[in-house]
Amino acid sequence: MTTTATVTQESGDARRASMSVTDEARELAGSHILCEALVREGVELLYGYPGGAIMPFYDALPAYPQLHHVLVRHEQAAAHAADGYARATGKVGVCVATSGPGATNLVTGLATAYMDSTPVVAITGQVGRPFIGRDAFQETDVLGLTLPITKHNFLVKRVEELADVVHEAFQLARSGRPGPVLIDVPKDVQFAKTLYRPAASVRSIELYRAMRVPQPEPEAIQQAARLIAQARRPVIMSGHGVILSNAYAELRALAEKTNIPVITTLLGLSAFPVDHPLFLGMPGMHGPAFVNRAIGVTDLIIGVGLRFDDRVTGKVSEFAPKAQIIHIDIDPSELNKVKPAAVPILADAKTALAALVEAVEPGDHHEWLRELRQWEAEEQERSRRLRRPVPYPTPTDILDAIYEVTDGEATVVSDVGQHQMWTARFYKWTHPNSHITSGGLGTMGFALPAAMGVKMGRPEATVWVVAGDGGIQMNIQELATIRDEGVEIKVAIMNNGYLGMVRQWQEFFHQRNYSETPISSPDYVKLAEAYGLTGMRVERREDVRDAVRKAMQTPGTVIIDFAIEAEANVYPMVPPGAAITDMIIEHE
Amino acid sequence: MTEQAIASARAGQADAPQGCARLYTLVLLVADRQGAIDRVVNVLRRRRANMRTLVVSPSEEAGMARVTVVVDDAEVGAEHLCEQLRKIVDVRQVLCFPAGQAIERELALVKVNCTAANRSEIIELGQHFGAQAIDLAPETLTLQVTGKGEQVERLLERLQPYGIRELARSGCLAIARDE
Numbered sequence: 001m002t003t004t005a006t007v008t009q010e011s012g013d014a015r016r017a018s019m020s021v022t023d024e025a026r027e028l029a030g031s032h033i034l035c036e037a038l039v040r041e042g043v044e045l046l047y048g049y050p051g052g053a054i055m056p057f058y059d060a061l062p063a064y065p066q067l068h069h070v071l072v073r074h075e076q077a078a079a080h081a082a083d084g085y086a087r088a089t090g091k092v093g094v095c096v097a098t099s100g101p102g103a104t105n106l107v108t109g110l111a112t113a114y115m116d117s118t119p120v121v122a123i124t125g126q127v128g129r130p131f132i133g134r135d136a137f138q139e140t141d142v143l144g145l146t147l148p149i150t151k152h153n154f155l156v157k158r159v160e161e162l163a164d165v166v167h168e169a170f171q172l173a174r175s176g177r178p179g180p181v182l183i184d185v186p187k188d189v190q191f192a193k194t195l196y197r198p199a200a201s202v203r204s205i206e207l208y209r210a211m212r213v214p215q216p217e218p219e220a221i222q223q224a225a226r227l228i229a230q231a232r233r234p235v236i237m238s239g240h241g242v243i244l245s246n247a248y249a250e251l252r253a254l255a256e257k258t259n260i261p262v263i264t265t266l267l268g269l270s271a272f273p274v275d276h277p278l279f280l281g282m283p284g285m286h287g288p289a290f291v292n293r294a295i296g297v298t299d300l301i302i303g304v305g306l307r308f309d310d311r312v313t314g315k316v317s318e319f320a321p322k323a324q325i326i327h328i329d330i331d332p333s334e335l336n337k338v339k340p341a342a343v344p345i346l347a348d349a350k351t352a353l354a355a356l357v358e359a360v361e362p363g364d365h366h367e368w369l370r371e372l373r374q375w376e377a378e379e380q381e382r383s384r385r386l387r388r389p390v391p392y393p394t395p396t397d398i399l400d401a402i403y404e405v406t407d408g409e410a411t412v413v414s415d416v417g418q419h420q421m422w423t424a425r426f427y428k429w430t431h432p433n434s435h436i437t438s439g440g441l442g443t444m445g446f447a448l449p450a451a452m453g454v455k456m457g458r459p460e461a462t463v464w465v466v467a468g469d470g471g472i473q474m475n476i477q478e479l480a481t482i483r484d485e486g487v488e489i490k491v492a493i494m495n496n497g498y499l500g501m502v503r504q505w506q507e508f509f510h511q512r513n514y515s516e517t518p519i520s521s522p523d524y525v526k527l528a529e530a531y532g533l534t535g536m537r538v539e540r541r542e543d544v545r546d547a548v549r550k551a552m553q554t555p556g557t558v559i560i561d562f563a564i565e566a567e568a569n570v571y572p573m574v575p576p577g578a579a580i581t582d583m584i585i586e587h588e
Numbered sequence: 589m590t591e592q593a594i595a596s597a598r599a600g601q602a603d604a605p606q607g608c609a610r611l612y613t614l615v616l617l618v619a620d621r622q623g624a625i626d627r628v629v630n631v632l633r634r635r636r637a638n639m640r641t642l643v644v645s646p647s648e649e650a651g652m653a654r655v656t657v658v659v660d661d662a663e664v665g666a667e668h669l670c671e672q673l674r675k676i677v678d679v680r681q682v683l684c685f686p687a688g689q690a691i692e693r694e695l696a697l698v699k700v701n702c703t704a705a706n707r708s709e710i711i712e713l714g715q716h717f718g719a720q721a722i723d724l725a726p727e728t729l730t731l732q733v734t735g736k737g738e739q740v741e742r743l744l745e746r747l748q749p750y751g752i753r754e755l756a757r758s759g760c761l762a763i764a765r766d767e
Contacts, residue, residue, distance in 0.1 A: 143623050143626075144626065147623070147626060147627060147630050148630055148634055151677070152677040153623070154622075155622055155623070172677065331675070332671050332674070333668065333671035333672050333674075333675055335671075336667070336668070337668055
């Protein structure tokens with residue numbers, strides 16, 4: 001065995017020396033063409049897991065040291081890590097899996113990226129062409145499986161088209177409204193050789209509609225500016241599109257010039273600083289009551305890069321009943337989908353906002369703002385009255401400690417559930433794109449692998465994961481990957497011994513029938529140690545800050561298991577299907 | 589129900605109110621590539637369009653297929669559906685016609701029971717509808733009819749008493765009317 005390994009190593013090194021990316025046309029196998037094309041797309045990181053049908057690619061990979069491959073412990077994590085990398089950097093994240101179970105394991109991650117519009121390219125091995133359709137070992141219809149959860153997908157039938165397909169996939173993933181694209185490469189196509197001409201390999205792609213970036217119509221901008229000038233109680237609602245198009249400065253300029261307050265959706269959080277005098281908060285199911293109240297009375301919504309998701313609108317017919325809507329989106333199918341827009345603007349958020357900033361007159365809404373702040377103060381006063389002295393760490397303690405100890409510099413990746421809503425609500429988002437979470441699909445198990453991608457995309461950043469005791473166990477195996485890669489992530493588990501959000505719904509809507517929501521955890525301290533990492537357990541409120549500080553001082557990845565109140569709830573809450581102005585608030 | 593009420597009730601994925609569903613004919617130009625038709629059908633299913641007929645055939649351009657699909661949906665639903673279809677990478681063009689606005693034709697082959705006694709009666713009946721007898725057998729007769737959907741329906745109604753053994757309909761084909 002040892003001998004074989006040595007020989008392989010040597011031949012690998014020999015190949016590495018002989019291989020470099022040049023512009024010369026030469027005969028190459030599909031597996032090498034795939035690598036060449038990835039290098040040409042500027043890919044530096046891939047998350048993947050080898051297997052039978054993708055072996056030729058893995059055989060070629062060592063010849064391209066520019067491509068750093070991260071061996072995950074489950075393909076789902078590869079997709080989430082690529083997604084996290086894409087969200088953090090704006091570049092296309094790449095994940096790789098083999099056919100059959102490898103590919104099906106990617107599905108949840110691709111669906112997550114699709115719902116949240118993040119650019120990911122997934123490469124899957126497929127059984128050889130002669131075996132396709134014959135129910136071969138590890139064959140699955142990946143194209144069919146991923147059809148509704150990718151922007152586009154390809155089955156590469158000829159090695160001659162492989163390079164073109166890769167470049168098209170990257171263009172598609174990052175253009176327009178970004179999204180995941182999958183390339184399925186049969187094993188024999190990876191082996192097959194052809195003359196590879198790098199310079200010729202960007203096919204003159206007929207421009208897909210999906211790739212065109214629409215310019216805002218000047219007339220629509222003028223019309224929007226007129227509505228803005230007439231509005232008495234306007235709000236800006238900013239979504240993920242603002243982050244995807246890097247339109248922070250434009251958003252801020254519009255808000256400041258017009259003095260219109262800003263509401264950000266869950267995925268829009270961190271696009272606008274929380275401490276800005278014009279910031280209001282998150283709308284919808286778990287937004288503060290005063291924000292939903294504002295939507296109830298507003299006469300104009302300037303919606304930018306959001307899709308009026310049901311968690312935002314509640315009962316659609318009662319959402320913003322008095323408002324006209326200016327809706328800016330890059331995807332024409334989002335305009336008028338949920339709420340008819342008085343002024344639909346088909347454009348990239350950045351361009352449209354810049355045009356709008358030019359077109360609008362300076363505005364003054366101090367009466368409206370005073371009213372809003374009054375509502376906010378009343379709500380906060382009420383929460384203060386309800387605050388009880390508790391011995392255990394509270395979600396706000398934990399979030400405040402992370403914020404303060406990191407001087408607000410951290411990127412926070414949350415999982416899905418109660419802690420996600422607490423994080424969204426109570427963390428003081430000050431830096432653009434510092435909040436990363438699975439919004440649309442609500443994928444438990446997202447945070448840990450995604451955070452790995454975030455940290456590898458932003459090596460300088462401090463990255464914190466906030467997760468529940470349910471979600472963290474869904475991709476806990478990635479601690480091994482994190483350790484192997486020497487990735488430094490700090491993990492805060494808000495551990496209440498329950499699948500908390502489901503338990504909360506059971507409490508509110510199912511007469512406290514806690515069916516299958518109590519959940520046990522391993523000893524996270526020992527678990528961390530078993531993975532060669534550091535673990536801590538915090539049970540007392542007064543220890544929170546010290547633990548966070550210690551985690552920051554300890555090199556490497558640290559997990560803190562915070563024992564929080566078992567039955568803490570996320571307040572306020574809009575019951576599903578209700579109007580957002582009809583919220584459940586905490587009992588006095 | 590007013591147009592406005594229909595629009596707001598149907599906006600998004602809400603259920604169409606009773607009685608407001610209308611027929612639309614969608615004409616798509618789709619690149620003839622792997623999975624392209626799957627994608628179209630998948631979007632129709634995913635966006636809950638009820639397909640009445642679906643025809644896939646070559647178009648005037650090499651490498652492009654023409655897909656003609658008749659769906660019943662309220663107006664906002666149909667528009668939204670078209671936008672979703674336009675997002676498919678393989679789809680180059682989507683035209684949406686409310687029923688009757690485009691030139692629409694359908695072809696049907698009908699195998700009807702017949703006897704020596706009523707054979708010429710059936711053939712004559714068919715001729716009223718522009719149908720031709722294209723196959724004769726001792727016990728059956730096959731008619732070919734081309735026309736608007738209603739026309740085909742009317743002929744079928746009239747043939748029903750003789751007993752229709754088999755029916756093959758092409759589904760609606762449509763082409764835009766020039767001004």
